[in-house]
Each structure stands twice: as C-alpha cells, then as structure tokens.
Amino acid sequence: MSGGGTSRVRVQHEDFDLSAEVARLRAGNSKTGAVVTFVGTVRDLNDGAQVAAMELEHYPGMTEGSIDRIIDQAAARWPVHDALVIHRVGPLLPRDQIVLVAVTSAHRGEAFAACEFIIDYLKTEAPFWKKEETPDGARWVDARVSDDAALDKWQDPA
Template structure:
C-alpha cells in the first residue's frame, strides 16, 4: 500500500486543479485520475435551503476517512488518494467535499473514487444541519446512502 493518502477536514475551500497536481506530481506511473466534488444544494427534503452547518469529532473523523482510503488501496491498485471535507457554515453553491484518486488505469480510479464517497457518506462522523428560511434542522441519515455503501460489501472482480 502506498503512503500517498492525504486527508483534511477543514473550514477552508479547495482548488480541484491544485489538489490533483499535488496528488500526481512527479508520479509518471499515474495514467488515470478520477475526482468527485460535492456542492451544497439549495434544496433537499425541505425547500429553500440556504446552507448547511457541518460538525464533526476531529480525531475520529480523520481516522475514519483514513481507514476508508486505506481500504480503497487494498481493493484497487492506486497511486494516491486525496480527501478534503469541509466543516462549519457553508452556503448553497459552496464546495463541501473532494475525493481524488490516482491510478495506472481508469477502472481502478473510478471504482475507488465512488467507493470512498459512498463509504464517507455513511461511515465518517459528520453531523449536518440545514439552514432554511424556516429555521435550522438536523439532517437524518438516508437509507439510500446505506444501500449504496452496502453494494460494496463484496470484493471487486
């Protein structure tokens, strides 16, 4: 397994291009990079979402994200993984999460990126509060996220 795993939980915004360059810099064995950027939407189960407030348990969150990235390295042939998850107050249109995977081949990069994002949604300890015109409310975990993560329970072919 590579040591090329970088995890950050931060209030700061990120730049996809810069993070991709940092992940692949000097690694000429990389033939594929896959990325996912999640944005804060202005809707959910409630109308008129203005933003989100995300809380986390710092020591546990980084450990959980690192464990997910290491599992991706065990499942696929990866050269690197970069995960950034923002916390604090975020507004509609803001970037909230970044997952970048690098590999020699696109199949590994795509699968690992999707796996990390699916597991992050259900295993990383984040608590989300929606900020709406009608007030604030905590967001419940979605069953559909649990189902998606459960689809990864078997080893890849």
C-alpha cells in the same frame, strides 16, 4: 500507495482549489494514467425544502482516522497510486464546495471504482453532522436510506 495519515486526509474550514490539489496528487507518481475526482457541493434544495445555509460539524481526530481507514479499504481492493479526501466543516452556502475525493491509478477503472467506494463510505461512515437552515428553521439532517443502500454494492457476497 503513499503512506497514510493527514497528507491524504484534510478536514478544514477553507475552500480548496481542485486544479492545485489534482496537480499535487499527480506529481506523486509518474506511472499514473488516471485521475478521478468527485466534488460535492451544497445544494439550495434538500428533501423539498429551500436551504439558505448549512453547517457541518465533526469530531476532530476521529473523523480523520475514519476517513483514513476508508482510503485504506479502497487501496486494499484496487491498485490505486494515491488518494486524497478534503472535507470542509463550518458554515457553508449553496454552491460552496463541501468535499473532494481524488484517486490516482494506472488505469481509469480502478480509479473510478475506488473514488466511488470512498465517497459512498464517506457519506455513511465518517462522523460528520449536518445542520441546514430552511424557511422553517434549523434542522439536523439524518442519514439517507439511499446512502446506506449505496454501500450494498460494495459488500462481498457470502
């Protein structure tokens, strides 16, 4: 897999172009037979409340390092060629793109598994804080039990 670092992890305010990002990722290895992507977007409803806007905050440096380690864990489990995570921060509106996870490999099975692993760990392990604007005012969003439960499938049976 390509070397670690900020080239495979970007935390930014700006939106991203899915097609352009996938094209750059694919250009890195002619043996790539599979590209799997996940794009997360802002919903206008969460936990039964209308969401007018959302703001994401992060801890610069720590966040990128955390995501980089998640990618390393995926690469240790599956023979992926490359991976990319772009996560937006700052104010966002419903339908805005929040996150891109893209994985390339020789075969689809490894790419799907690695992509799902990365997003599952990203939701629980990366230091992001989410605040939603609802009709009842602003509220910080806690981690979901379902996100923690999603990690269970990745645990090695002891």
